[in-house]
Amino acid sequence: xxxxxxxxxxxxxxxxxxxxxxxxxxxxxxxxxxxxxxxxxxxxxxxxxxxxxxxxxxxxxxxxxxxxxxxxxxxxxxxxxxxxxxxxxxxxxxxxxxxxxxxxxxxxxxxxxxxxxxxxxxxxxxxxxxxxxxxxxxxxxxxxxxxxxxxxxxxxxxxxxxxxxxxxxxxxxxxxxxxxxxxxxxxxxxxxxxxxxxxxxxxxxxxxxxxxxxxxxxxxxxxxxxxxxxxxxxxxxxxxxxxxxxxxxxxxxxxxxxxxxxxxxxxxxxxxxxxxxxxxxxxxxxxxxxxxxxxxxxxxxxxxxxxxxxxxxxxxxxxxxxxxxxxxxxxxxxxxxxxxxxxxxxxxxxxxxxxxxxxxxxxxxxxxxxxxxxxxxxxxxxxxxx
Amino acid sequence: xxxxxxxxxxxxxxxxxxxxxxxxxxxxxxxxxxxxxxxxxxxxxxxxxxxxxxxxxxxxxxxxxxxxxxxxxxxxxxxxxxxxxxxxxxxxxxxxxxxxxxxxxxxxxxxxxxxxxxxxxxxxxxxxxxxxxxxxxxxxxxxxxxxxxxxxxxxxxxxxxxxxxxxxxxxxxxxxxxxxxxxxxxxxxxxxxxxxxxxxxxxxxxxxxxxxxxxxxxxxxxxxxxxxxxxxxxxxxxxxxxxxxxxxxxxxxxxxxxxxxxxxxxxxxxxxxxxxxxxxxxxxxxxxxxxxxxxxxxxxxxxxxxxxxxxxxxxxxxxxxxxxxxxxxxxxxxxxxxxxxxxxxxxxxxxxxxxxxxxxxxxxxxxxxxxxxxxxxxxxxxxxxx
Numbered sequence: 001x002x003x004x005x006x007x008x009x010x011x012x013x014x015x016x017x018x019x020x021x022x023x024x025x026x027x028x029x030x031x032x033x034x035x036x037x038x039x040x041x042x043x044x045x046x047x048x049x050x051x052x053x054x055x056x057x058x059x060x061x062x063x064x065x066x067x068x069x070x071x072x073x074x075x076x077x078x079x080x081x082x083x084x085x086x087x088x089x090x091x092x093x094x095x096x097x098x099x100x101x102x103x104x105x106x107x108x109x110x111x112x113x114x115x116x117x118x119x120x121x122x123x124x125x126x127x128x129x130x131x132x133x134x135x136x137x138x139x140x141x142x143x144x145x146x147x148x149x150x151x152x153x154x155x156x157x158x159x160x161x162x163x164x165x166x167x168x169x170x171x172x173x174x175x176x177x178x179x180x181x182x183x184x185x186x187x188x189x190x191x192x193x194x195x196x197x198x199x200x201x202x203x204x205x206x207x208x209x210x211x212x213x214x215x216x217x218x219x220x221x222x223x224x225x226x227x228x229x230x231x232x233x234x235x236x237x238x239x240x241x242x243x244x245x246x247x248x249x250x251x252x253x254x255x256x257x258x259x260x261x262x263x264x265x266x267x268x269x270x271x272x273x274x275x276x277x278x279x280x281x282x283x284x285x286x287x288x289x290x291x292x293x294x295x296x297x298x299x300x301x302x303x304x305x306x307x308x309x310x311x312x313x314x315x316x317x318x319x320x321x322x323x324x325x326x327x328x329x330x331x332x333x334x335x336x337x338x339x340x341x342x343x344x345x346x347x348x349x350x351x352x353x354x355x356x357x358x359x360x361x362x363x364x365x366x367x368x369x370x371x372x373x374x375x376x377x378x379x380x381x382x383x384x385x386x
Numbered sequence: 387x388x389x390x391x392x393x394x395x396x397x398x399x400x401x402x403x404x405x406x407x408x409x410x411x412x413x414x415x416x417x418x419x420x421x422x423x424x425x426x427x428x429x430x431x432x433x434x435x436x437x438x439x440x441x442x443x444x445x446x447x448x449x450x451x452x453x454x455x456x457x458x459x460x461x462x463x464x465x466x467x468x469x470x471x472x473x474x475x476x477x478x479x480x481x482x483x484x485x486x487x488x489x490x491x492x493x494x495x496x497x498x499x500x501x502x503x504x505x506x507x508x509x510x511x512x513x514x515x516x517x518x519x520x521x522x523x524x525x526x527x528x529x530x531x532x533x534x535x536x537x538x539x540x541x542x543x544x545x546x547x548x549x550x551x552x553x554x555x556x557x558x559x560x561x562x563x564x565x566x567x568x569x570x571x572x573x574x575x576x577x578x579x580x581x582x583x584x585x586x587x588x589x590x591x592x593x594x595x596x597x598x599x600x601x602x603x604x605x606x607x608x609x610x611x612x613x614x615x616x617x618x619x620x621x622x623x624x625x626x627x628x629x630x631x632x633x634x635x636x637x638x639x640x641x642x643x644x645x646x647x648x649x650x651x652x653x654x655x656x657x658x659x660x661x662x663x664x665x666x667x668x669x670x671x672x673x674x675x676x677x678x679x680x681x682x683x684x685x686x687x688x689x690x691x692x693x694x695x696x697x698x699x700x701x702x703x704x705x706x707x708x709x710x711x712x713x714x715x716x717x718x719x720x721x722x723x724x725x726x727x728x729x730x731x732x733x734x735x736x737x738x739x740x741x742x743x744x745x746x747x748x749x750x751x752x753x754x755x756x757x758x759x760x761x762x763x764x765x766x767x768x769x770x771x772x
Contacts, residue, residue: 073676188615196616229574229638230582234681240637240666240673240689244630251626252615275668278706279661280626286703287626290459290728295620303626317672320664320713327706342676 002357007366008106008381009349010155010373012314013219013270013336015117016110016146017067017090018138020051020083026137031130036114051082053114055134056126060114069099069340076342090340093149100153104350105337106370107379109155109182109217110146111270112138117219118184119159120192128163135161135171143178152382156180157217162194165201169208176212181377182268183209185216187249188223197256206262213378215266215312220245246272247280250311254284254303259310266376267311271338274313274321277328281307308332312376316343317352322360330364334373388743393752394492394767395735396541396759398700399605399656399722401503402496402532403453403476404524406437406469412523417516422446422500437468439500441520442512446500455485455726462728476726479535486539490736491723492756493765495541495568495603496532497656498524503605504570505545506578514549521547521557529564538768542566543603548580551587555594562598567763568654569595571602573635574609583642596650599764601698605656606631632658633666636697640670640689645696652762653697657724660699660707663714667693694718698762702729703738708746716750720759 020038027035036055043050043061053060067086068076083091089099100108115121115138125131139158147154158180160168172183185205186192195201209216220242227241246269259265284303292299298306308329314336315321321328335353338344345352357365374380406424413421422441429436429447439446453472454462469477475485486494501507501524511517525544533540544566546554558569571591572578581587595602606628613627632655645651670689678685684692694715700722701707711719721739724730731738743751760766 074679076677077680190616196618198616198618198620227634229634230576230584232582232584233638234584234641234683236641236670236673236677236681236683237637239677240641240670241634243665243669244633247630248613248615248627251623252619255620255622255626273665273669275665276662279629279659279665279704282661282704282706283629283659284622284626286729287622291462291622291625293460294463295622297620297622318665318668320668320710324706343672 002360002362002365003350003354003369004362004366008370009104009335009337009353010370010379011105011108011337011339012217012268012334012373012377014108014110014339015066015113015341016096016142017062017083017086017113017340018115019091019141022141023134023137026140027130027133031133034127034130035134049082055121056130058124060121062113066113067340068342069344069346087340093146093154097150097153099339099346102347103337103339105339107153107155108337108339109157109377110142111157111184111217111219112159115159116222117270118162118186118222120162120186120222120224122161123163123192131163132161132167135159139171139175139180143175143180147179151179155182155377155379157182157184159184160205162186162189162192165204169204172205172208172212172214176214180212181214181379183214183216184222185218185267186222187218187220187245188225188252191223191225197252197258202258203261206258206265210262210264215268215376217268217270218246218249219270220272242271243273243276247276250280250307251284251303253311254306255297257298259306260298260301265310268314268334268376269311270314271316271336271343272314273318274315274328274333275318275324277307277313277321278324281327312372317345317356319356322356325360325364325368330367331372333368334376335369388746388748388751389736389740389755390748390752394756395490395721395723395739396756396765397491397494397723397725398603398654398720398759398763400494400496400725401452401499401727402482402528403448403469403472403499403726404501405477405527408527409520409523412526413516413519417519420513420516421520435468441507442516444510446507448499452499453726454728455730455732473726479532479540483536483539485725485732488733489723489725491725493539493541494723494725495543495763496528497543497570497603497605498545501545502608503656504548504572504608506548506572506608506610508547509549509578517549518547518553521545525557525561525566529561529566533565537565541568541763541765543568543570545570546591548572548575548578551590555590558591558594558598558600562600566598567600567765569600569602570608571604571653572608573604573606573631574611574638577609577611583638583644588644589647592644592648592651596648601652601654601762603654603656604632604635606658628657629659629662633662636666636693637670637689639697640692641683643684645692646684646687651696654700654720654762655697656700657702657722657729658700659704660701660714660719661704661710663693663699663707664710667713698758703731703742705742708742711746711750711754716753717758719754720762721755
């Protein structure tokens with residue numbers, strides 16, 4: 001049996017759809033109009049009445065692909081949607097637990113949806129006071145309401161007010177005291193107009209992350225730069241290429257001073273897949289072997305050794321990656337469900353993982369589906385293993 | 387013996403440095419001032435007198451990494467250089483043959499250097515008449531001078547006047563009659579301001595390529611878009627990530643109508659490596675399985691089947707790719723030397739290939755190092771195999 005009953009699936013990458021009242025319940029009265037609230041609006045090719053977020057007058061629709069759990073691929077579409085079109089597990093934590101039970105998933109981390117995976121929507125805020133309160137409200141919702149529903153099943157992730165290192169550090173410590181376990185960060189700050197990993201700008205944030213024992217999750221797409229090849233290219237091109245964003249983040253981080261200055265920092269490459277990792281490690285080591293002498297990069301530690309210590313691949317159903325798991329690193333792989341997105345295998349995750357792992361030894365399966373994630377996010381099991 | 391003596395190494399990706407007289411020898415007198423000519427200019431951190439190209443008053447330096455064959459990695463650098471700093475094999479075809487003999491390489495295709503790998507410098511030309519003559523001069527130099535030095539060793543590649551489909555088609559037929567074997571094209575036309583693979587704009591070019599039995603070589607970087615993550619990122623990041631450009635080209639082409647409309651068209655992913663191919667095929671097929679129904683993409687042929695028929699990986703020393711050669715496709719792999727660039731293993735190519743292929747059966751080695759390239763470029767052996 002490749003996936004034993006005692007192994008609990010821990011997903012390092014799920015998504016929650018924000019409840020319509022998330023900000024209304026938490027913002028001071030003066031911000032209720034400008035803060036994020038759901039409005040109805042005709043959108044899409046069929047001119048359907050969609051529910052969209054209004055934040056300071058700017059409109060942010062969800063797209064249908066954000067909440068397709070339970071739909072057949074034939075029913076997928078990219079048009080804006082309504083809450084009533086979604087499974088309640090998208091936005092209701094008690095319903096989420098039921099959907100996780102159906103899927104055989106024990107625990108999971110959920111990224112934001114409307115604020116984008118690393119909360120970068122709040123970088124667009126005109127009022128910085130409101131933007132900071134919006135970030136705190138999302139974090140408080142996750143800590144006090146979403147995860148509080150089932151503290152051993154829902155793992156708290158926080159977002160940061162990325163425009164301020166000082167406020168980001170404060171928010172990390174404030175939320176760590178309330179139990180946060182992982183920090184959603186960006187795969188590359190530069191396209192967002194923020195300083196790169198090759199500056200010392202983020203050092204206080206990385207220090208706060210390691211001081212509070214939390215990894216960073218850098219979900220693909222969080223740079224705001226999608227792998228789009230042409231205006232007319234079908235979306236399939238972008239979907240197929242999103243793993244390249246995680247390759248970019250990997251090379252960018254491993255050739256930067258970040259891990260040399262923060263020897264305890266861990267970074268998860270959320271939804272990046274793992275099948276490309278052996279190729280990239282080989283390519284980065286070749287580059288380092290031939291090109292380090294005339295460049296301002298670390299001269300003593302090769303990128304693949306740095307990867308083994310600091311980076312973690314996250315996969316859904318990556319066959320080639322699993323066959324080559326020893327080259328990726330058995331300790332560097334975590335599993336994810338991606339509920340309720342289109343890449344998810346819900347409600348068949350356990351079956352899919354079982355089939356994928358058919359040739360993998362028990363102890364390796366256990367690390368990959370559960371133990372690596374628990375250790376990384378400091379989220380120990382509350383009940384005995386067997 | 388994994389690399390038998392009777393197997394001739396055919397390189398699908400080398401580079402020539404243009405002789406200073408290439409255009410002076412071929413352009414009409416009225417264009418001698420505006421056409422490309424070598425001038426001396428102080429450049430680089432040491433204010434050294436470099437030889438650079440002047441084309442219509444614009445300056446195009448070579449960078450040192452373009453011609454490092456024979457240097458140790460410790461001597462690599464990116465500063466501009468002079469002809470006297472290069473091995474003569476960079477710009478002299480008779481000397482190139484000697485360098486190929488030293489390296490144990492039988493035949494090779496050379497891309498342009500100053501005009502960039504697909505001649506896109508001439509897209510920048512102010513005078514279209516001059517630009518067209520410059521493209522023709524490069525092609526005539528390659529056909530009449532460079533390759534004529536050793537027709538069974540130097541395989542003619544041409545570039546196109548990409549701004550004009552009509553002139554490109556004419557140039558393909560003109561040069562095919564003179565013996566050209568492969569066409570350098572761009573990995574993605576969009577960043578160059580040209581129509582994408584998802585339009586019918588290039589159909590006459592693709593038709594001319596198949597009518598004359600020539601593959602397209604799309605070298606990484608020919609879109610003009612380099613994988614740069616940050617202004618301060620060391621060049622190692624870009625070097626490590628260049629294979630992503632070939633992944634982009636792969637997904638872009640396979641989800642486009644190109645191969646459905648041109649069932650005999652072949653495309654080589656020059657310098658793209660092959661280690662990522664199994665991952666990308668899996669990812670593209672997953673994307674196609676889940677996302678084709680609502681998109682304007684071919685509904686019957688899955689991307690991996692299309693890859694097998696149309697795309698060819700080109701590798702220098704890609705260990706992971708070779709171990710997984712059956713997933714890439716034994717018939718879809720070609721070898722390259724990359725002389726005189728920094729990725730080349732000159733003068734040890736034969737030794738490196740030998741070691742890389744140590745566990746590969748003879749017939750597969752022969753296909754990968756010689757037969758696939760000969761077939762693809764219609765460049766048959768002139769002497770018996772054994």
